[in-house]
Amino acid sequence: MGGGALMSAAAKNLTRHPIAGGGFTRNAAQYKREVELAARLVTRLGIQSTDAMAALAYRFNITDPRITTSVAGFSELSHLHGAIAGLRKGVLSAEDMQSIMGTWHELFALDPV
Numbered sequence: 177m178g179g180g181a182l183m184s185a186a187a188k189n190l191t192r193h194p195i196a197g198g199g200f201t202r203n204a205a206q207y208k209r210e211v212e213l214a215a216r217l218v219t220r221l222g223i224q225s226t227d228a229m230a231a232l233a234y235r236f237n238i239t240d241p242r243i244t245t246s247v248a249g250f251s252e253l254s255h256l257h258g259a260i261a262g263l264r265k266g267v268l269s270a271e272d273m274q275s276i277m278g279t280w281h282e283l284f285a286l287d288p289v
Contacts, residue, residue, distance in 0.1 A: 181207065185214035186229035193251040213284070220279045230255065231262025236276060239267040 180192050190211055223229050237246040250256045268276075 179207070179210060181210035181214040182218065182229055182233065183226050184211045185218040186223050186226045188215075216283050217279065220283065221276065227258050227261075230258045231265065232268075232276075234259050234262045235265060235268050236273070238263065239273055 184190055184192065184207075190208060192207065218229065221232070223232065234246070237243045248256075248259060250259075
C-alpha cells in the first residue's frame with residue numbers, strides 16, 4: 177500500500193517492514209515525504225491502526241468499480257489475514273466512499289488550470 181507509506185502513517189512511525197519492497201521507499205527522504213502525505217489522509221479519516229488501514233484499503237478496492245485488479249505484497253502472514261478480515265466485511269457504504277473520495281480530493285487533488 178503505497179510502498180508501505182500508508183501503513184507507516186497508520187502506525188505513526190517511519191519504520192519500513194524489514195522485507196518491504198518498493199524501490200522508492202529505500203530513499204529515506206522520499207519515503208518520509210510519502211508518509212507525511214499519507215498521514216494527512218490517515219488523520220482526516222480517523223484511522224487508528226494498521227489493521228484498520230489495511231481493511232479500509234482493500235474494501236475501497238472492491239467497492240470502486242473502476243478498480244479491476246488489486247496487487248498485494250504481503251511482508252508477513254498477518255498482513256494476508258488482515259486483508260481477508262477486511263474483505264469479509266464487504267463493500268463500503270456509499271457514505272464511506274463519499275467521505276474517502278471527498279477527503280482525498282480536498283487534501284490532494286489539483287484544481288484544473
